[in-house]
């Protein structure tokens with residue numbers, strides 16, 4: 001796909017978290033790489049959680065976030081194709097409640113599970129939601145927690161969406177850039193209290209990403 005999903009994903013996010021069972025793993029393969037820019041940044045959300053002071057970890061452990069596709073995801077569409085994509089992207093509205101701290105189902109590691117689709121916190125107003133999400137997200141984007149992938153054609157990068165966010169800087173002008181993405185079906189995130197993510201609006205969205213068996 002050109003850039004990612006036909007739009008420039010220059011916003012920190014984890015793929016498709018507005019549904020209940022977002023993909024657990026994404027792979028990207030470099031096909032056409034611009035001579036400069038066009039990197040992919042990947043952040044370790046487990047390290048971000050451990051970096052939080054204990055009182056904030058304890059608060060985050062108990063919070064749930066509403067993730068939705070109904071917001072301004074990325075740079076405004078530059079052309080008709082991108083505008084049509086955006087139309088399609090928000091033509092069905094999804095809202096899902098996910099724990100702010102996701103317990104990794106294989107390692108048991110705790111990680112911040114927020115990113116760009118997390119637009120509010122359950123039980124809190126817009127102002128407190130925004131401020132707290134900003135504080136948690138500032139831990140995710142510390143340079144210490146980020147790896148930067150400088151693509152060469154043929155490179156393959158595999159990342160675990162259950163414990164990462166990613167970002168594609170919009171710094172390559174109008175140069176062509178093509179990465180192919182393959183995702184692996186995932187399960188519903190589980191919080192520290194053992195509760196699972198649940199749908200607030202929309203359906204299981206199996207056309208986006210099937211749930212793992």
Ligand SMILES: [Fe+2]
Pocket residue numbers: 004009013014015166
């Ligand atoms: Fe993405």
